[in-house]
Amino acid sequence: MEGQGGILGIISKRMQWLGQRHGVVAKNIANSDTPNYIPKDLTESSFRAALRRETPRAEPLRTHQAHLLSEGSARTAKETEQSDIYEVSPSGNAVILEQELVKMNEVQAQHSLMVNLYRKHIEMMKLAIRGPR
Amino acid sequence: MDLGKSFFVSASGLRAQATRLRVIAENIANSSSTAQSPGGEPYRRRLVSFGNILDRALGVEKVQVTNVFTDPGDFGRRLDPGHPAADQDGYVLTPNVNTLVEMSDMREAQRSYEANLKAIQAARSMLRETVQILRS
Numbered sequence: 620m621e622g623q624g625g626i627l628g629i630i631s632k633r634m635q636w637l638g639q640r641h642g643v644v645a646k647n648i649a650n651s652d653t654p655n656y657i658p659k660d661l662t663e664s665s666f667r668a669a670l671r672r673e674t675p676r677a678e679p680l681r682t683h684q685a686h687l688l689s690e691g692s693a694r695t696a697k698e699t700e701q702s703d704i705y706e707v708s709p710s711g712n713a714v715i716l717e718q719e720l721v722k723m724n725e726v727q728a729q730h731s732l733m734v735n736l737y738r739k740h741i742e743m744m745k746l747a748i749r750g751p752r
Numbered sequence: 753m754d755l756g757k758s759f760f761v762s763a764s765g766l767r768a769q770a771t772r773l774r775v776i777a778e779n780i781a782n783s784s785s786t787a788q789s790p791g792g793e794p795y796r797r798r799l800v801s802f803g804n805i806l807d808r809a810l811g812v813e814k815v816q817v818t819n820v821f822t823d824p825g826d827f828g829r830r831l832d833p834g835h836p837a838a839d840q841d842g843y844v845l846t847p848n849v850n851t852l853v854e855m856s857d858m859r860e861a862q863r864s865y866e867a868n869l870k871a872i873q874a875a876r877s878m879l880r881e882t883v884q885i886l887r888s
Contacts (some may be wrong), residue, residue, distance in 0.1 A: 634882070637878075638754045638755045638758075638878070639754065641755060641758055641871075641874065641875060642755070642757060642758040642761065642812075643869065645761045645762045645765075645868075645871040645875065646758075646761050646812075646813060647760040647770070648765060648864075648867045648868055648871050649761050649762055649764060649765025649814075649815045649868055649871075650765070650802070650804065650815055651765075651859075651864050651867065652768075652769075652772075652802050652861075652864055653802040653803060653804060653815060654801065654802070654803075658856070660883050674810075687811065690804070695818075710855065716863065716864070716867050719867070720867060720870065723871060723874050724874075726874070726878075727878060730878045730881065730882075731881055732880075734881045734882060734884075734885060737885055738885060741764070741885075751764065
C-alpha cells in the first residue's frame with residue numbers, strides 16, 4: 620500500500636539502524652580492555668543527507684546482462700571513531716563502560732518505541748478494515 | 753551488523769574476560785609458591801593482553817586474548833633460613849604477586865563480564881520485542 624517510503628518503511632529502517640548501533644555498542648563493551656581501542660559510534664543521518672538519498676539519482680542504463688547494478692539500496696550507516704574522548708587509560712583504551720551502557724539503554728528504549736509505533740499503525744489499519752461495529 | 757551478530761561479539765568478550773579471570777585465579781593461588789631449591793625462581797605473575805580478530809565467516813570483529821605474558825617485576829625477599837630454597841644469607845625469593853592488585857584486577861574483569869552479559873540481555877529483549885510484532 621505505502622511501499623518502502625511509507626511510515627512502516629521508515630520504522631523498519633530506523634529499527635535496522637538501531638540494531639546496527641547495538642552491534643557497535645556491544646563491540647565497544649567487548650573491547651573495554653583492549654589496548655589502544657577507541658570506541659566507535661554511528662553517525663545520526665542528517666535531514667540533508669536523507670533528502671539527497673531520497674531524490675532519484677542519475678544512473679547509467681542497464682542495457683546488457685553483464686552490466687553491474689549499482690548498490691544504491693544496500694546502505695548501512697557509517698561507523699566512525701568517537702571524537703570526544705573523555706579519558707584514556709594507560710593502555711590507550713578509551714572505552715567508558717558507563718557511557719556504553721547508557722547508549723545501550725537508549726538504543727533499547729528507542730527500539731521498543733519503534734516496535735510499539737509499528738504495532739499501533741497495524742492496529743489502526745486493522746481498525747479501518749474492520750470498520751465501526 | 754545486526755542484532756544476531758552482536759551476540760557473537762559479546763560472547764567473545766565474555767570468553768576473553770573469563771580467560772583473564774582464570775589467569776588472575778592462577779596468580780592468587782600461586783601467591784606463595786616459592787622455589788624448591790636454592791637458586792631457583794619462585795612463581796612469576798602472569799598477565800593477559802586483549803586484541804581484535806576479524807571473524808571472516810560472520811564479518812564481525814571479535815575480542816580475543818592475544819597473549820599471556822609474565823610480569824618482569826622484581827621478586828620479594830623474605831628471611832627464612834629453614835626454607836629449602838633459602839640462599840647463604842637465609843633469604844627466600846617470594847613471587848611478585850600482590851594479592852591486593854590481583855583483587856582489584858579481578859573486580860574489573862567482573863565488571864566487564866557483567867557489561868557483556870547486559871549487552872547480550874539487551875539484544876535478546878530487542879529481538880523478542882521484534883518477534884512479538886507477529887503475535888498481535
